[in-house]
Amino acid sequence: MAERGEVVLRAEQVVAGYVKGLPIVHGASLEVAHGEVVTIIGPNGAGKSTLMKAIAGLVGIESGRVVLRGQDVTGRSADQVVSAGLGYVPQTGNVFTTLTIHENLRVGGHLLRGEMAARLERAYQSFPVLAQKRADRARTLSGGQRQMLAIARALMTDPSVVMLDEPTAGLAPKVVQEVFERLRVLAGQGVAVLLVEQNAKGALRHSDRGIVLVEGRNHLEGPAAALLADPAVGAAFLGGAGVRRAAA
Numbered sequence: 433m434a435e436r437g438e439v440v441l442r443a444e445q446v447v448a449g450y451v452k453g454l455p456i457v458h459g460a461s462l463e464v465a466h467g468e469v470v471t472i473i474g475p476n477g478a479g480k481s482t483l484m485k486a487i488a489g490l491v492g493i494e495s496g497r498v499v500l501r502g503q504d505v506t507g508r509s510a511d512q513v514v515s516a517g518l519g520y521v522p523q524t525g526n527v528f529t530t531l532t533i534h535e536n537l538r539v540g541g542h543l544l545r546g547e548m549a550a551r552l553e554r555a556y557q558s559f560p561v562l563a564q565k566r567a568d569r570a571r572t573l574s575g576g577q578r579q580m581l582a583i584a585r586a587l588m589t590d591p592s593v594v595m596l597d598e599p600t601a602g603l604a605p606k607v608v609q610e611v612f613e614r615l616r617v618l619a620g621q622g623v624a625v626l627l628v629e630q631n632a633k634g635a636l637r638h639s640d641r642g643i644v645l646v647e648g649r650n651h652l653e654g655p656a657a658a659l660l661a662d663p664a665v666g667a668a669f670l671g672g673a674g675v676r677r678a679a680a
């Protein structure tokens with residue numbers, strides 16, 4: 433386990449995209465330390481999801497580096513990056529709706545050797561609602577419960593870092609709070625948490641630091657409280673009169 437404060441995920445000047453020579457992410461950098469929650473915000477199409485996919489080994493990296501617990505994982509396959517300690521909850525399609533809760537968790541642990549039973553038990557202890565419904569298909573879960581399943585699934589491999597792409601999208605306000613609080617607890621347990629959020633204010637209130645990504649580049653970054661208090665950030669990125677509204 434990493435020491436508190438130790439950087440567990442570092443992306444350095446990442447250039448990445450879907451077509452070689454036409455990058456979407458133009459040299460983005462970030463760091464997430466053990467015990468931290470870091471949130472990436474920014475307008476639609478800024479490349480937030482693409483940056484996460486590049487870190488997760490799902491999108492090609494043209495230049496730059498991704499370092500996970502001191503190990504260079506740039507260009508590794510998604511399975512290799514998971515094995516190196518990354519958990520990833522994508523923006524959409526993050527649970528298999530036709531599989532049961534139990535099957536979803538087993539899929540999350542498919543890279544495990546031997547520890548499956550103990551990890552399933554731990555998941556059910558952390559998320560009692562999933563234990564009650566373990567034999568039900570995931571499509572029967574509420575939106576909030578699905579997100580909890582997606583998180584529990586990503587935790588099956590005991591990752592050092594969990595990345596979540598808009599985990600609160602479409603959830604009721606009370607459930608949004610529950611998800612953020614759950615992520616804070618995870619960070620307290622020593623997992624580094626990297627979020628992408630449209631719900632920028634809510635996410636920053638539960639984060640240590642924030643990064644504003646615009647056109648695939650770091651536009652602004654700093655302590656979450658400082659970003660929340662910055663009038664320029666508020667107007668443009670936190671539901672003020674600027675970019676976010678204009679894009680909606």
Ligand SMILES: Nc1ncnc2c1ncn2[C@@H]1O[C@H](COP(=O)(O)OP(=O)(O)OP(=O)(O)O)[C@@H](O)[C@H]1O
Nearest residue numbers: 450451456474475476477478479480481482483630
């Ligand atoms: N699979 C894909 N193939 C080609 N281009 C893509 C693909 N996915 C996304 N893009 C393009 O990449 C750009 C950035 O998309 P991305 O999904 O990373 O943005 P985002 O910041 O996550 O936006 P949002 O806030 O809407 O989720 C967009 O122009 C989008 O059209």
Ligand SMILES: [Mg+2]
Nearest residue numbers: 480481482523
């Ligand atoms: Mg996105």
